[in-house]
Structures are given as C-alpha cells and as structure tokens.
Amino acid sequence: MARTGRPKAELKLTEEEREQLERFARRARTNRELAHRAKIILACAEGHSNVDVGRRLRTSGKTVGKWRRRFIEKRAEGLLNEPRVGAPRTFSDEDVEEVVVKTLETKPKGRTHWSTREMAKQAGMSRSTVSRIWRAFGLQPHIVRTFKFSNDPQFVEKVRDIVGLYMNPPENAIVLAVDEKPQIQALERAQPVLPMDFGMPERQTHNYLRHGTLDLFAALNVATGEVIARTKKRHRAKDFVDFLRTLDKHVEDGLEVHIVLDNLSAHKAPEVRRWLVRHPRFQLHFTPTYSSWLNLVERFFGLLTERALKRGTFTSVPALRKAICEYIEVHNEEYGPFKWTKTADEILDSVKRFGQRTTRVHGRLTK
Known part of the structure; x- marks a missing residue:
C-alpha cells in the first residue's frame, strides 16, 4: 500500500555546509540551541525520517520538520535565531x-x-x-550544589529492592519508611516576633535562646501517607527497639512489615537483631550509603521543618513536642501518600550519566 501524508523535503549538503554544521554541533556549551539544530540537519542528511531523527535527538518530529524546511529555504542562516524587535545590539x-x-x-x-x-x-x-x-544561557556562577556518590558495593541491588517496594509492594504486607530526625532544637527568638503587616513581611531576630533538644522517630506508611511518630530524648538502639514495639502494636496482626531505613549503627545493634529474631514478620531494607534520598520519610521531614519548625519559636522542649505532634496530626488528616515516580532503571541511568559527566570534566574518562 502506498504511503500517505505530506512528502518529506529532500535535503542534501555540500562539503562546505557539512563542515559548517559539524562546527556548530561542537558548540553545545556556548550555543546549545544552534548545536541541537545542526545535529538535526546532519541526521536528516543521512536520509532518516523526521520521526526517527526526533527519537534519536529526543525531540518531536514536528520540530525536526520545522528545521528541515528552514534549512532548505535559507541554508545555514535559517538555523540562526531570527532578529527581534528592539534597539540594535551593541555587542556581536x-x-x-x-x-x-x-x-x-x-x-x-x-x-x-x-x-x-x-x-x-x-x-x-x-x-x-x-x-x-x-x-x-542559564549560567549561575554564584550558585554551587553539593553531591556525593554512593560507595556501597550493593548500590544497584539496594536501589532495585527499595524502589520495588515503593512501586510494587508485596501482597499482605505494609511498607514503612523509617528514620530519626535527631537533635531538634527548641529555639526561642531573643525578642518577640513582629507579625506580618501590609507591605512588610514577618520579622524575627537572628539570635535565639536554646531550651534543649529532642529526637523524633517517624514511620511513613508508603501506601497511605500516614505517619506514626514518637519523640525521645536520645536515639540509641534501645530507643529504636522501643519504636519498633510501637509499630508492632500499630500494624494489624497477619501483615508482614517491610521497613526502609538507613545504615545508622543503632539500626544494626545486637539488641535490634535479637528483637527481629523474636518478630520475624519485620524485615529491614537498608538504603545504600550516602543515599538518604531513597527514604521517602525524608520528604516528610523536609515539610515538617519548612512548615512547623523553621520559623517557629519554642520556649521549652514540651512546646516543641506539642508543635511537632500538631503538625503530624494535621498531616495525617489532610495528606495522601507521596507517590514515587522514577523506576530503578531510570535512577541508575541518571546516576551513570552524572558519573560520566563528572569524570569527563576532570579528564578521567575510562574506556
């Protein structure tokens, strides 16, 4: 059967044009848009369809068709941005x-x-x-962001295990993301907070008085978003075991309990292992080293800090505990689950690309 649809415009390059386009394509850091358009034309010149070129360069077939037509009509000049209305440019x-x-x-x-x-x-x-x-060009020299590669030899296996629990939880089981938020400080501003007014934000002093600390143990139910929490004075192994007992009472009998948590030494202490032997329905799944972002409860901790702690002023540890409990109560009434969207393969591909960029920048690209 004959193909239907708009016929593809034929595109041929001279040697001079090909050299010019290849030079444009190498300017990805200084002119990303022009480099991308040059790559489109070079791919089209190889005889590929608009759809194939779009899939190869991660763009739409419509975009490929646009730059194919522009190049055929105006050649290389058609790939440049058209002049806009305004005063003439001072710099070239x-x-x-x-x-x-x-x-x-x-x-x-x-x-x-x-x-x-x-x-x-x-x-x-x-x-x-x-x-x-x-x-x-999206350049921000004043901003720097930190990163840390995991050195866990079982990084891939642990990522697949934990993401699998989030996206395809086992039947007849509950998945809990568990962690501690240690040393939360009860801080009282040195002077009274000035409330927000018309044309004026809320104002508070930068200095404060310290009134003690507490530790928060929290377990986020991945399926429902409910948070089970307890506050403690410290976060030792026996405090963690006490929190596990709380979870055991909270989760109905007959359900397996899969717990995602980090590699804190208190989580692996002999006291914890003995408790797990006596409660075989509990299974611990440890995140890779330097990968706390895999623990969903960290998102809850971030919201707690932003919405209840960062701007709060607390005259005592009980006042701090009350504020935390009120936030958790509201969270459980209003919020649904945090939805995990990236698959394990997407995460591992992203980590791989970032690692390759890092080694390339430092001239240590391996074969």
Missing part, C-alpha cells in the same frame, strides 16, 4: 560567546567564581549586559 555574537566561554572555562585571579562586576571589567561591558547574557 563573538562578544557574547567570549563571555560565555570565559564563564564556563576560566576563573578570575584569586577568586573561585566570576561575579558580574569582574566579568564586566574583563569583557568591557556593563554589569547588566553580563547579567542578561548569563540569564539567557
């Missing part, structure tokens, strides 16, 4: 590229990162111009 593409390359590949003498003031002095342009260039 080369000036902009120089700022971007300097930002990505160099550092000012005696400093760890560029500021708009330093870059403006180097590039001979205003700070606002540098700022606009950085915003256009």
Whole structure:
C-alpha cells in the first residue's frame, strides 16, 4: 500500500555546509540551541525520517520538520535565531560567546567564581549586559550544589529492592519508611516576633535562646501517607527497639512489615537483631550509603521543618513536642501518600550519566 501524508523535503549538503554544521554541533556549551539544530540537519542528511531523527535527538518530529524546511529555504542562516524587535545590539555574537566561554572555562585571579562586576571589567561591558547574557544561557556562577556518590558495593541491588517496594509492594504486607530526625532544637527568638503587616513581611531576630533538644522517630506508611511518630530524648538502639514495639502494636496482626531505613549503627545493634529474631514478620531494607534520598520519610521531614519548625519559636522542649505532634496530626488528616515516580532503571541511568559527566570534566574518562 502506498504511503500517505505530506512528502518529506529532500535535503542534501555540500562539503562546505557539512563542515559548517559539524562546527556548530561542537558548540553545545556556548550555543546549545544552534548545536541541537545542526545535529538535526546532519541526521536528516543521512536520509532518516523526521520521526526517527526526533527519537534519536529526543525531540518531536514536528520540530525536526520545522528545521528541515528552514534549512532548505535559507541554508545555514535559517538555523540562526531570527532578529527581534528592539534597539540594535551593541555587542556581536563573538562578544557574547567570549563571555560565555570565559564563564564556563576560566576563573578570575584569586577568586573561585566570576561575579558580574569582574566579568564586566574583563569583557568591557556593563554589569547588566553580563547579567542578561548569563540569564539567557542559564549560567549561575554564584550558585554551587553539593553531591556525593554512593560507595556501597550493593548500590544497584539496594536501589532495585527499595524502589520495588515503593512501586510494587508485596501482597499482605505494609511498607514503612523509617528514620530519626535527631537533635531538634527548641529555639526561642531573643525578642518577640513582629507579625506580618501590609507591605512588610514577618520579622524575627537572628539570635535565639536554646531550651534543649529532642529526637523524633517517624514511620511513613508508603501506601497511605500516614505517619506514626514518637519523640525521645536520645536515639540509641534501645530507643529504636522501643519504636519498633510501637509499630508492632500499630500494624494489624497477619501483615508482614517491610521497613526502609538507613545504615545508622543503632539500626544494626545486637539488641535490634535479637528483637527481629523474636518478630520475624519485620524485615529491614537498608538504603545504600550516602543515599538518604531513597527514604521517602525524608520528604516528610523536609515539610515538617519548612512548615512547623523553621520559623517557629519554642520556649521549652514540651512546646516543641506539642508543635511537632500538631503538625503530624494535621498531616495525617489532610495528606495522601507521596507517590514515587522514577523506576530503578531510570535512577541508575541518571546516576551513570552524572558519573560520566563528572569524570569527563576532570579528564578521567575510562574506556
């Protein structure tokens, strides 16, 4: 049967055009959009369909068709951004590229990162111009984020185990994400908090008085979002066993209990192991080292800090305990479960890509 639909425009490249497109494609760090469009045209020139090129380059067939037509009509100039209404540009593409390359590949003498003031002095342009260039290319030299690779030899197995519990929990069982939030401080602001008013945010002093600490044990039911919690003065092995007894009373008989938790020494103490032998329905699943993000209860702890603790002022440990219990009560009344969306394969692929980028940046790419 003959194919129907709009016919694909034929695309052929001269040697000069191919060299130019390959040069554009290598500029992924300085002009990502142009590099992506050049890769589209190079793939189209190999005879692939718009759908195949889109799948290969993670874009839509419609987008591929758009740049195919633009290139056929205007050749390489058709891949450039069209001029927009406004005052004429003061600086050329080369000036902009120089700022971007300097930002990505160099550092000012005696400093760890560029500021708009330093870059403006180097590039001979205003700070606002540098700022606009950085915003256009998504560059934020003033921001740094930390990361930590897990060195757990069973990282892959543990990720698959825990994500499997979240996404496909076993039958006749309950899955609980368990952890402690230690040393929560009862902090009282040194002076009274000034409430929010028209045109004025709430204001509080930066200094405070300390009134003691407490530890919070929490178990998040992955299926329902319910939180079972107890506060303690410390988080020793016997305190953890006491919390396990609380969970044993809370979970109805006949259900297996799968607990996701981290590698704290108190979780693996002899006292805990003896208790588990006497209660075989409890099974512990440990997260990989440096991978607390795999424990869903950490999301609950983040909300607790943001909504009940960070801006609170507490004159005593009992006042702090009351605030925590009130938040948990409201959470259990109003909130549903936290839905885990990434599969184990997606997580492992993401970790792999990040590791490859890291080694590539430091010149240690292995074969």
